[in-house]
Structures are given as structure tokens and as C-alpha cells.
Amino acid sequence: MVTGYIGNHIFDLHPKENIKDLFGRDDEYKELERLVKTEWVVVLGRRMVGKSSLVKTFIKEHDGIYINLSGIRGFKDFILSIASQLGYSLKELSLDLKFLEFKWSRIAEDIFSRLENKIIALGEVQYVSSIRFLRLLKRIWDEYPNIRIIFIGSMVGLINKLLNPSPSSPLYGRKPAVIYLQPFSKKKSREFLIRGFNEFNINISMEEIENVVERLNGYPGWLAYYGNFRCVRKLDVETSLRYVIDEGVKIFEEEIENFLKGKKRENYIKALRIISIGARWSEIKNELRVNSKVLRDILLNLKNAMLIAEDDGYYYIPDPILRIAIRSIRV
Ligand SMILES: Nc1ncnc2c1ncn2[C@@H]1O[C@H](COP(=O)(O)OP(=O)(O)OP(=O)(O)O)[C@@H](O)[C@H]1O
Numbered sequence: 001m002v003t004g005y006i007g008n009h010i011f012d013l014h015p016k017e018n019i020k021d022l023f024g025r026d027d028e029y030k031e032l033e034r035l036v037k038t039e040w041v042v043v044l045g046r047r048m049v050g051k052s053s054l055v056k057t058f059i060k061e062h063d064g065i066y067i068n069l070s071g072i073r074g075f076k077d078f079i080l081s082i083a084s085q086l087g088y089s090l091k092e093l094s095l096d097l098k099f100l101e102f103k104w105s106r107i108a109e110d111i112f113s114r115l116e117n118k119i120i121a122l123g124e125v126q127y128v129s130s131i132r133f134l135r136l137l138k139r140i141w142d143e144y145p146n147i148r149i150i151f152i153g154s155m156v157g158l159i160n161k162l163l164n165p166s167p168s169s170p171l172y173g174r175k176p177a178v179i180y181l182q183p184f185s186k187k188k189s190r191e192f193l194i195r196g197f198n199e200f201n202i203n204i205s206m207e208e209i210e211n212v213v214e215r216l217n218g219y220p221g222w223l224a225y226y227g228n229f230r231c232v233r234k235l236d237v238e239t240s241l242r243y244v245i246d247e248g249v250k251i252f253e254e255e256i257e258n259f260l261k262g263k264k265r266e267n268y269i270k271a272l273r274i275i276s277i278g279a280r281w282s283e284i285k286n287e288l289r290v291n292s293k294v295l296r297d298i299l300l301n302l303k304n305a306m307l308i309a310e311d312d313g314y315y316y317i318p319d320p321i322l323r324i325a326i327r328s329i330r331v
């Protein structure tokens with residue numbers, strides 16, 4: 001007997017790539033379509049909000065190229081990865097690598113010159129933050145106006161260099177457009193769960209839906225994980241919730257640790273802790289005992305990294321899983 005749903009389903013844990021599997025992102029998709037005609041675009045958003053799904057689906061529909069940059073540490077690595085993901089052998093490219101330690105930028109340009117008229121999506125861009133990469137982007141901008149680029153990112157780093165280039169940056173005056181992807185509304189989150197459970201012919205009670213939406217808060221990634229635990233692995237409600245939260249906490253811990261590198265850890269952790277219960281500027285200042293300038297920098301960095309949000313002087317952390325992760329980070 002066949003049980004459950006065969007083929008792609010909404011609780012699949014990979015980024016979606018087919019338009020029929022992309023749930024609830026019609027407006028963002030249209031916005032991307034509109035912007036990409038004339039501009040480079042950055043799709044920005046917190047972890048698990050569905051950036052890769054939106055962009056991969058878009059790219060597939062538009063015969064573009066999606067290049068995954070996660071794990072890439074430097075410029076050479078970047079070029080090699082692009083070449084291999086596009087299926088170019090290095091021999092085929094105009095230059096022979098043996099001699100040419102210093103000509104990576106030209107190899108890169110050669111690759112890009114073959115991509116005229118294409119839309120190229122660069123995933124997880126935060127890891128390639130070198131000046132050479134920025135210069136390459138400037139060359140592409142100047143020389144190949146028909147190449148459109150979509151950047152995806154969740155943290156600052158390069159994204160910040162793209163969005164706020166300093167006057168000395170090669171990208172000064174070439175600011176890309178931004179699509180800031182938000183979590184689903186409560187209504188959409190409920191519909192997401194219902195559709196997924198329906199695909200498996202499994203009933204879900206209103207009570208379960210409300211409980212899950214309350215605890216996981218509109219992040220399609222966490223909702224998909226939950227649905228997967230419930231419908232594919234057949235776990236019960238509490239176990240599924242616990243597993244999702246454990247998984248999420250792990251991702252956030254790593255993200256926070258990356259963010260803290262090179263920063264004054266104690267201040268940031270204190271700030272995150274108090275903000276995780278919600279706090280005003282003065283309360284945070286009292287807690288940290290730092291001057292206003294230092295505090296302003298701390299809060300700005302945390303905001304840029306999308307670890308906190310602000311509403312008219314009130315600082316808080318929207319993601320319930322991130323709030324839990326903060327409790328377990330040591331000073
Ligand atoms: N609009 C959507 N419709 C259906 N499923 C989605 C949607 N958005 C995200 N998902 C699901 O949520 C999970 C996370 O999505 P995705 O990888 O696109 O997020 P992301 O923002 O790129 O995450 P990360 O920051 O970790 O790279 C995947 O299982 C994906 O299938």
C-alpha cells in the first residue's frame with residue numbers, strides 16, 4: 001500500500017525550485033521580476049525565511065544560473081567553483097592556470113563574458129568579501145550591462161559592503177535594489193501547514209496549528225521542518241516541536257558565534273540577553289554600562305546582522321528560536 005505523498009511536497013527540506021511548490025511568495029516573486037529587469041537585486045532575510053527557494057524558483061523559470069557560494073573562502077575558490085558549477089573545464093577558459101597565479105580576475109571575466117543576457121544568482125554571498133570580488137563586480141557592471149545579478153544573503157559582511165559601499169569601494173554609486181523577505185503572516189503560516197498536511201492526507205487540528213504557529217512564528221523553514229517530522233517521520237507534536245527548536249538553536253548558535261568573532265563578546269551577549277526579553281535603550285545602557293556611542297554601535301551591528309529588531313526605541317528579538325538560542329550562549 002502506498003502511504004503518504006509521493007514526489008515533491010511542501011515539507012521537503014530542500015529549497016524549492018518549482019513554481020508550483022513555492023508557497024505564498026507571489027508578491028515577492030513579482031517584485032523580483034520587476035526589479036531584475038533594470039537593477040541588481042539583493043534578496044535579504046533571516047535564516048530559514050525562504051530566500052533560496054524564492055531565488056532558485058525564479059532562476060529556474062527565467063533560465064538563469066544559480067551559483068552556490070557557501071563554503072567559499074577566497075577569490076580563487078570562487079572562480080574555481082563557478083567554473084565547475086557551470087561545467088567549464090579550466091582548459092576551455094582563455095588562460096592556462098599554470099602560469100597565471102595573478103590572473104584570476106581575467107579568468108573570472110572570461111567566464112562572465114560567456115554569460116551575457118543571463119540572470120545570475122549568487123547564493124550565500126556573505127563569505128566572499130574580498131576587494132577583488134568587489135572589483136570583479138564593478139567590471140561586470142561596467143562591461144556587461146546585460147548580465148543581471150541577484151545576491152542572496154542573511155548576514156552583513158559582503159552584503160553590507162554591497163548595500164552601503166563607502167566612497168572608496170569599487171561599488172560606490174552602484175547600490176543594488178533590496179527585497180527584504182519577511183516571515184509568513186499567521187494566516188499564511190496556517191495555510192502552509194494545512195496544505196502540507198493535506199498533501200499527506202493527514203489531519204491536523206486547529207489547536208495544533210495554533211500552537212505551532214505561535215511557537216515557530218512564520219518561518220517557512222521551521223514550519224517545513226515541523227511538517228516533515230510530523231508527516232514523514234511520524235513523530236508526535238511535542239517531539240517534533242522539540243526537534244525543530246533544537247535544530248534551529250544549533251543554526252543560530254553557529255550564526256551568533258560567527259557574528260561575535262572579533263567583537264567584544266561580553267557586551268554583545270549581555271545586550272542580546274536583555275533584548276531577548278524586550279528592552280528600551282536606557283535599560284540596555286544600564287545593563288551594559290557603556291557610553292552612548294558604544295551602545296549605538298552595538299545595536300547597529302546587531303540590527304545589521306538581523307539578530308535584533310527595533311520598534312521606535314524598543315528592541316526585541318522576533319524569532320522565538322533565536323531567543324532560546326541566546327539563553328544557551330556562554331559569555
Ligand atoms: N515559499 C516557500 N514555499 C514552500 N516552502 C518553502 C518556502 N520558503 C521556504 N520553504 C522551505 O523552507 C526551508 C528553508 O527554505 P530556504 O532554504 O529557501 O530558506 P533560506 O532563507 O535560504 O535559508 P538559509 O538562510 O538557511 O539559507 C526549505 O525546506 C524550503 O523548502
Ligand SMILES: [Mg+2]
Binds near residue numbers: 051052053
Ligand atoms: Mg538559503
